[in-house]
Amino acid sequence: MTGKLNLGMLFGGRSCEHEVSITSARSILAALDPEKYSVSLIGIDKQGYWHMADSIDAVTHHGSVTGVPERDMNESGDIVTMRLHHQGNLVPADIAHLTDIPTLDVVFPVLHGTFGEDGTLQGILETAGIPYVGCGVAASALAMDKALAKMVFKAAGIPQAPWLVTTHHEWIVDRSPTLHRVEHELGYPVFVKPANLGSSVGVTKAHDRQELVRALEHAREFDNKVIVEQSMENHREIECSVLGNQAPEASILGEIRPGAEFYNYQTKYLDDKTELTVPAPLDPDTTRSVREMAIRAFLTIDGKGLARADFFVHRDTNEIILNEVNTMPGFTPISMYPRLWAASGLPYRKLIDRLVGLALEHHRSKQHLKRSVRHDAPR
Ligand SMILES: Nc1ncnc2c1ncn2[C@@H]1O[C@H](COP(=O)(O)OP(=O)(O)O)[C@@H](O)[C@H]1O
Ligand SMILES: [Mg+2]
Numbered sequence: 105m106t107g108k109l110n111l112g113m114l115f116g117g118r119s120c121e122h123e124v125s126i127t128s129a130r131s132i133l134a135a136l137d138p139e140k141y142s143v144s145l146i147g148i149d150k151q152g153y154w155h156m157a158d159s160i161d162a163v164t165h166h167g168s169v170t171g172v173p174e175r176d177m178n179e180s181g182d183i184v185t186m187r188l189h190h191q192g193n194l195v196p197a198d199i200a201h202l203t204d205i206p207t208l209d210v211v212f213p214v215l216h217g218t219f220g221e222d223g224t225l226q227g228i229l230e231t232a233g234i235p236y237v238g239c240g241v242a243a244s245a246l247a248m249d250k251a252l253a254k255m256v257f258k259a260a261g262i263p264q265a266p267w268l269v270t271t272h273h274e275w276i277v278d279r280s281p282t283l284h285r286v287e288h289e290l291g292y293p294v295f296v297k298p299a300n301l302g303s304s305v306g307v308t309k310a311h312d313r314q315e316l317v318r319a320l321e322h323a324r325e326f327d328n329k330v331i332v333e334q335s336m337e338n339h340r341e342i343e344c345s346v347l348g349n350q351a352p353e354a355s356i357l358g359e360i361r362p363g364a365e366f367y368n369y370q371t372k373y374l375d376d377k378t379e380l381t382v383p384a385p386l387d388p389d390t391t392r393s394v395r396e397m398a399i400r401a402f403l404t405i406d407g408k409g410l411a412r413a414d415f416f417v418h419r420d421t422n423e424i425i426l427n428e429v430n431t432m433p434g435f436t437p438i439s440m441y442p443r444l445w446a447a448s449g450l451p452y453r454k455l456i457d458r459l460v461g462l463a464l465e466h467h468r469s470k471q472h473l474k475r476s477v478r479h480d481a482p483r
Contacts, residue, residue, distance in 0.1 A: 119217030
């Protein structure tokens with residue numbers, strides 16, 4: 105017994121954000137205190153195979169795996185099946201024989217997008233009874249599905265940009281009602297987004313009908329459900345990091361000034377034209393209101409651990425509009441989530457410790473809950 109926590113770090117994954125996950129994971133690994141943590145790296149390749157990895161680089165940016173003999177891959181082509189043992193043993197069958205995987209005390213799923221941030225993986229970890237960093241099944245799934253999230257935030261009275269949802273089915277049966285609704289209910293310009301993605305993948309701004317049709321066709325490639333949203337013109341993009349379980353805290357705010365018409369994949373990850381300003385230059389009342397709304401949004405989805413809430417704030421009126429909540433935001437030291445905490449007095453390494461602590465605390469808080477009813481219980 106070393107007294108160290110056995111931390112499983114899951115990274116890579118099947119989503120479009122595979123590369124982003126690898127960059128985040130590399131930073132987190134470098135910050136994990138080797139005196140406190142014994143880390144098992146579990147890389148998920150783009151096909152969904154899980155691999156015990158010696159280093160983050162074993163799962164390459166292209167999603168293939170180096171250093172893993174061919175015979176260790178799942179030959180049937182099936183998605184890797186898991187052997188789940190209650191209380192901490194999570195062993196994908198394909199890698200079980202490769203090495204002795206220690207019982208995991210906690211998992212840090214450094215995964216963005218589908219099959220990582222959307223509740224599916226969280227369901228596996230719940231079933232296995234392993235504490236994990238971040239939001240649970242429902243919060244993760246809700247935040248990932250922009251259509252469902254909007255309805256829940258609306259019910260909570262949180263202001264959002266006017267929007268509508270259109271499905272693949274509606275589009276192929278007859279596209280004209282969708283086009284008509286966009287033009288009459290929203291008006292150009294609009295943002296078109298796949299419901300279940302992130303990192304601006306599949307997101308387009310459309311200024312007229314021709315662009316709208318192209319944007320809808322493009323978004324449809326990524327999801328059967330597509331959101332069309334009124335463009336918030338003359339607004340600033342403001343972000344707030346939330347941390348905690350029952351009584352979450354909000355960080356100071358950051359402003360993003362994308363070096364393009366909007367904050368697309370290119371400006372997020374590939375060029376350095378985006379300006380991040382921390383703290384965001386907003387008046388104290390607006391700052392307070394944004395922070396309160398970030399916490400409200402987090403509690404509304406029953407968030408746990410962490411999330412980053414993104415807003416639009418009108419340049420003249422300071423009207424605040426919630427854009428979205430990300431339950432596993434980017435995690436490199438220059439990413440907004442850790443930067444906002446660092447600026448709030450919580451440096452990167454301590455933030456990681458807090459997140460692990462919150463995961464364990466939340467897991468413990470569920471242990472006393474009754475799982476079944478005794479048959480002789482009074483009715
Ligand atoms: N309604 C909107 N008005 C103005 N800009 C928007 C709107 N929706 C999205 N954007 C721009 O597109 C970016 C990506 O959209 P977002 O909804 O945050 O998707 P993702 O989940 O991929 O990050 C935002 O950061 C913002 O720059
Ligand atoms: Mg976003």
